[in-house]
Amino acid sequence: xxxxxxxxxxxxxxxxxxxxxxxxxxxxxxxxxxxxxxxxxxxxxxxxxxxxxxxxxxxxxxxxxxxxxxxxxxxxxxxxxxxxxxxxxxxxxxxxxxxxxxxxxxxxxxxx
Amino acid sequence: xxxxxxxxxxxxxxxxxxxxxxxxxxxxxxxxxxxxxxxxxxxxxxxxxxxxxxxxxxxxxxxxxxxxxxxxxxxxxxxxxxxxxxxxxxxxxxxxxxxxxxxxxxxxxxxxxx
Numbered sequence: 001x002x003x004x005x006x007x008x009x010x011x012x013x014x015x016x017x018x019x020x021x022x023x024x025x026x027x028x029x030x031x032x033x034x035x036x037x038x039x040x041x042x043x044x045x046x047x048x049x050x051x052x053x054x055x056x057x058x059x060x061x062x063x064x065x066x067x068x069x070x071x072x073x074x075x076x077x078x079x080x081x082x083x084x085x086x087x088x089x090x091x092x093x094x095x096x097x098x099x100x101x102x103x104x105x106x107x108x109x110x111x112x
Numbered sequence: 113x114x115x116x117x118x119x120x121x122x123x124x125x126x127x128x129x130x131x132x133x134x135x136x137x138x139x140x141x142x143x144x145x146x147x148x149x150x151x152x153x154x155x156x157x158x159x160x161x162x163x164x165x166x167x168x169x170x171x172x173x174x175x176x177x178x179x180x181x182x183x184x185x186x187x188x189x190x191x192x193x194x195x196x197x198x199x200x201x202x203x204x205x206x207x208x209x210x211x212x213x214x215x216x217x218x219x220x221x222x223x224x225x226x
Contacts, residue, residue, distance in 0.1 A: 032212035043116075044203065044217040051212055089155065093212045098168060099145065100215060102155035 006103035029095035116218035137206030
């Protein structure tokens with residue numbers, strides 16, 4: 001079945017550092033790929049998405065590119081801020097399927 | 113406009129009791145999902161409703177779990193004879209059409225089974 005594997009955390013960085021959170025997936029066909037974020041005390045919210053190969057999703061300075069050849073959707077940000085501290089979830093929605101399949105989540109802490 | 117709301121926000125119950133969790137989706141959204149977030153299992157899909165179609169119950173972990181959606185809007189997740197392993201945060205989400213649409217999540221109900 002479909003699955004998502006993302007880098008284990010926690011990840012701790014200093015402000016203005018470069019961020020990469022790795023995400024790889026297993027799926028048949030052409031899934032849609034998502035990054036969701038959960039800020040402290042808040043609900044899950046969509047950060048960005050990509051629906052076909054080579055698409056780049058971007059939002060709030062974060063980017064991720066749908067790489068079918070490597071089955072990856074790594075999240076990147078060039079300069080992180082303290083306010084980016086949160087738990088990040090990579091997820092996929094299988095072709096023709098409705099449910100989201102999530103990775104385990106990566107807790108990110110940014111220190112000033 | 114209003115987002116997805118869930119009630120109660122917290123629920124503490126004794127092992128063996130039944131509980132009901134409620135979800136009010138965004139108005140006009142045809143698709144509604146339930147997920148469970150627990151320390152050991154991460155985020156797991158439970159059940160999906162789309163319009164008047166039969167729900168996808170493939171994620172329900174046992175027959176103690178059931179859900180219904182009345183009038184294509186409000187949904188109730190019921191857990192019978194709760195067990196300690198049912199302790200988790202239960203999340204509801206809705207989307208406009210289903211499929212690969214963005215899912216909007218509620219704040220969740222934290223269930224603790226003593």
